[in-house]
Amino acid sequence: MQELQAINLTEFECLALNSPLNLADGHARQALTASQARIIDDLPNLFAKAAARAPEEVELDACRAYLGLLGQHSHPVGESRVFACYSSSVAMEIFARALAQKGDAVALIHPTFDNIPDILRGVGLNLLPLEEDVLHGGDLPRALLDAVSCVFVTTPNNPTGRVVTEERLRALAAQCAEHDVVLTLDTSFRGFDTRAHFDHYRVLEDSGCRWVVIEDTGKLWPTLELKIGWLVTSAEPGLPVAKVYSDILLGASPLVLALVQRFAEDAADGGLPDLHRFIAGNRVLVRRSLAGLPDVDFPDPGSRASVERVRLGRRSSLEVWSALREHNVYMLPCQKFHWADPSEGDHMLRVALARPAASLDEATRALRLVLSSR
Numbered sequence: 370m371q372e373l374q375a376i377n378l379t380e381f382e383c384l385a386l387n388s389p390l391n392l393a394d395g396h397a398r399q400a401l402t403a404s405q406a407r408i409i410d411d412l413p414n415l416f417a418k419a420a421a422r423a424p425e426e427v428e429l430d431a432c433r434a435y436l437g438l439l440g441q442h443s444h445p446v447g448e449s450r451v452f453a454c455y456s457s458s459v460a461m462e463i464f465a466r467a468l469a470q471k472g473d474a475v476a477l478i479h480p481t482f483d484n485i486p487d488i489l490r491g492v493g494l495n496l497l498p499l500e501e502d503v504l505h506g507g508d509l510p511r512a513l514l515d516a517v518s519c520v521f522v523t524t525p526n527n528p529t530g531r532v533v534t535e536e537r538l539r540a541l542a543a544q545c546a547e548h549d550v551v552l553t554l555d556t557s558f559r560g561f562d563t564r565a566h567f568d569h570y571r572v573l574e575d576s577g578c579r580w581v582v583i584e585d586t587g588k589l590w591p592t593l594e595l596k597i598g599w600l601v602t603s604a605e606p607g608l609p610v611a612k613v614y615s616d617i618l619l620g621a622s623p624l625v626l627a628l629v630q631r632f633a634e635d636a637a638d639g640g641l642p643d644l645h646r647f648i649a650g651n652r653v654l655v656r657r658s659l660a661g662l663p664d665v666d667f668p669d670p671g672s673r674a675s676v677e678r679v680r681l682g683r684r685s686s687l688e689v690w691s692a693l694r695e696h697n698v699y700m701l702p703c704q705k706f707h708w709a710d711p712s713e714g715d716h717m718l719r720v721a722l723a724r725p726a727a728s729l730d731e732a733t734r735a736l737r738l739v740l741s742s743r
């Protein structure tokens with residue numbers, strides 16, 4: 370068990386990768402819909418078209434299609450401050466390196482996916498936890514804002530699914546403007562929740578604060594890790610983002626960008642509400658198959674994200690994880706989401722919902738069996 374306590378969430382996810390009952394990582398692994406399958410069938414054509422166009426045109430079209438799909442109409446696409454990366458983690462690394470040149474401390478949402486604190490700490494930044502209840506409850510403490518050069522928020526959050534409302538974002542951005550603190554948002558899960566589809570860029574631009582947003586196409590569609598992380602900044606972020614980007618990347622693949630555009634168009638044509646229904650159905654499936662187990666409940670009743678936390682009562686998440694492994698079933702113990710106090714996740718598992726319903730059904734039966742015997 371001690372060895373397990375030392376490993377990070379991605380290492381847990383790696384252990385699950387080759388299992389047909391991998392409900393660990395939050396990447397999309399459901400079957401392609403019929404219209405998505407037609408796009409994949411058209412890949413040779415997409416390749417030829419992407420190769421024939423100027424890369425910048427392909428990138429602008431993809432970015433407009435994706436951000437437009439999710440209500441982000443005031444995006445600054447075309448203003449040389451939207452940077453396409455291979456993944457949101459690469460975008461995060463670029464942002465972190467740029468921030469480390471100008472600041473030393475970050476107020477980071479707690480809990481959240483652990484590669485965010487790991488990347489920020491990896492470039493030498495100090496982290497101060499910003500509890501979700503504090504973030505959503507009202508103005509941030511002035512002492513916290515005085516102590517940091519950046520406030521970093523994941524919305525919708527992973528693993529809780531909590532969304533920063535428009536009203537809270539406006540107030541937060543105003544506070545960041547007043548304290549000259551960069552406001553950074555990781556919106557990787559926004560596609561799943563229409564409550565995160567208000568125009569964030571309008572709010573951020575109106576606030577006058579320095580801001581950075583990390584967008585991610587990688588959680589929505591089962592494209593075998595073909596995805597884009599976009600790093601978007603205010604006009605004057607006061608950070609050398611463009612320079613650090615050029616230290617690492619020339620650009621993302623036009624083929625992947627063209628694929629993202631086609632998937633975004635398909636989603637706008639009805640695929641997105643279908644996906645929302647699919648995830649909601651899988652959430653009901655998980656809740657129903659574990660219903661009635663003593664001391665087991667779901668701490669995020671309002672979540673629409675493609676992950677669901679299960680509270681295990683007094684059972685240890687690492688012990689349940691090990692017992693599930695004997696059935697070749699993998700879920701995620703939650704300690705490392707609580708990057709400032711891992712013990713808060715000792716009795717919680719996270720289940721990925723972007724999976725075929727049959728896999729979820731089989732895996733949650735195994736979970737029920739394990740929990741019934743403990």
Ligand SMILES: Cc1ncc(COP(=O)(O)O)c(C=O)c1O
Nearest residue numbers: 395456457458482523527557587
């Ligand atoms: C909120 C959040 N941001 C970023 C990432 C990193 O995504 P990727 O592995 O595609 O870079 C994850 C991974 O699950 C995540 O949950």
